[in-house]
Amino acid sequence: MTIRPVLQLGDPRLRQKALPIRADQLGSDWLSELVRDLLETQAARQGVGLAAPQIGEPWRVVVVGSGRPCQRYPKAPVIPRQVLINPRLTPLDRASELGEEGCLSVPGQRARVRRWMRVHCQALSSDGRPWERTLEGFAARVAQHELDHLDGILFPDRLASAQELD
Numbered sequence: 001m002t003i004r005p006v007l008q009l010g011d012p013r014l015r016q017k018a019l020p021i022r023a024d025q026l027g028s029d030w031l032s033e034l035v036r037d038l039l040e041t042q043a044a045r046q047g048v049g050l051a052a053p054q055i056g057e058p059w060r061v062v063v064v065g066s067g068r069p070c071q072r073y074p075k076a077p078v079i080p081r082q083v084l085i086n087p088r089l090t091p092l093d094r095a096s097e098l099g100e101e102g103c104l105s106v107p108g109q110r111a112r113v114r115r116w117m118r119v120h121c122q123a124l125s126s127d128g129r130p131w132e133r134t135l136e137g138f139a140a141r142v143a144q145h146e147l148d149h150l151d152g153i154l155f156p157d158r159l160a161s162a163q164e165l166d
């Protein structure tokens with residue numbers, strides 16, 4: 001296992017569209033190592049989530065939740081830690097809300113971002129089994145933030161208007 005450097009805003013690798021993990025890659029030592037590095041880097045950096053492109057791996061793999069109180073979001077509810085492979089999100093209704101976000105790839109910046117309040121998430125877990133959940137509130141927010149990384153989107157791209165920030 002290796003704690004990897006987290007790429008920073010301005011690195012073009014953060015803007016690439018990540019590739020889906022293929023069926024023949026599931027269960028491979030390569031994928032297990034990628035997942036371990038992602039988890040170890042997230043834990044070392046006190047992230048509440050992390051996406052593979054942030055450690056320079058252009059694949060559709062994210063971790064959502066830290067499973068323990070997180071220094072970066074001390075007031076947020078603890079979200080169970082879950083590795084998601086090839087995740088997809090569908091909003092359950094039109095309800096959205098503003099909430100504060102930061103990002104390990106955007107140091108020193110926090111802003112309020114509008115996100116869906118309730119989403120259905122489908123993915124494969126790290127052992128390649130289908131996984132799906134309805135996520136609400138902060139968990140839904142983290143999932144949306146991490147999935148954005150897979151499409152090269154960073155939270156400053158989604159900033160609310162100045163009016164909404166007030």
Ligand code: NI
Pocket residue numbers: 102103104105145146149
């Ligand atoms: Ni981020």
